[in-house]
Amino acid sequence: MLRRLVTLVTALLLTPIGLARAAEPAGFYDPPSSLPGQNGDVIRSEPVGTPTVPARGTRVLYRSTDTSGRPIAVSGVVLRPLAPANGRLISYAVGTQGIADRCAPSRQFPAGTEYEAAFVGGLLARGYTVAVTDYQGLGTPGVHTYVNRLAQGHAVLDAARAAKKLGSVPVDAPTAIAGYSQGGGASASAAELAPSYAPDVQRTLVGAYAGAVPADLAATGTFLDGKPAAGLVGYALNGFDAAYPDLRVPDQLNAAGKRLLAETREQCVGDTVVRYPGLRSPTLTADGSTLAQILAREPFRSRVEQQRIGTIAPRVPVLVVHSVADDIVPFEQDATMVRNWCAKGAAVQFLPLPVPTHVAGAAAGFPPALAFLEARFAGRATPVTC
Structure with a gap:
């Protein structure tokens, strides 16, 4: 089973998904000049097909908040199960999609090209309604603020609010958060932020699954330098520049670095991973420094x-799961995150996975994640490894 899941996820990651197009009305993703008054308020919605998951899909545009506290419009998709619905909601944070608008989950699910379909389909088959955010700038105008802690956490929490305001589940529906990789970071951030940012969501929240969390971006960037997935650094640089334009990130780059920024803005993850294997950051910077040195x-x-x-x-x-031999997000940073959470009194189950690679970790994390979510919704105690 694990081998089949790894093969499926790997094949989807390496598919040139950037070529896919999902039918959509012109202007759906363009926010109005004035946004509604509350975070999670629905701006507009429309039904969409979901050929690879058993669901009734609704594309949605809703209000959220960026890293500076400004109101923004964020897109996403709410998936209601074809199986009997159990009245429970999961706000699902996807892993790295890319940063071109065409990579957004609300476009990928209708196109049948979303690589997270395997896990999301498992949730739907169990009767959960699933709200999937596109995050800031992925779908909507502007550059996606890739792995930005606040913007991602806000988008995940407000997707839960939007699903409830759509009537997809009751307002008091028990809710959980889930995600892996970039989505693991968004899920973990949302779990941290819920009491202060979304107390209404917190009151219904039963738990969170966070896999392979990039908890320390500087460490992740250093680890990726020169590795097969080094092109993902282009997403991080673009996202950092979008969130903090005052830092003038392009000024730190030479012509090759600026070209990487421009190219990756138009790519989905399958394109990027294949195109830049072994990329080294000193070849991108204006003064020959490594990105780790600049970020320090x-x-x-x-x-x-x-x-x-x-x-x-x-x-x-x-629940935190992580491959002990992850080749993209270093294992030790999640071990540190868990220790810090435990020291602050959090209830954490940490599950190191004895499998190689980041993709295999995603597949191996599916069964324990599903079991954890089912236990939390049922009100059963879950193991704590603190």
């Missing part, structure tokens, strides 16, 4: 530190 300097250092996950204890149980 102010004013970059403090902004990178703001992305750290593990500084706020979630108030619901959290």
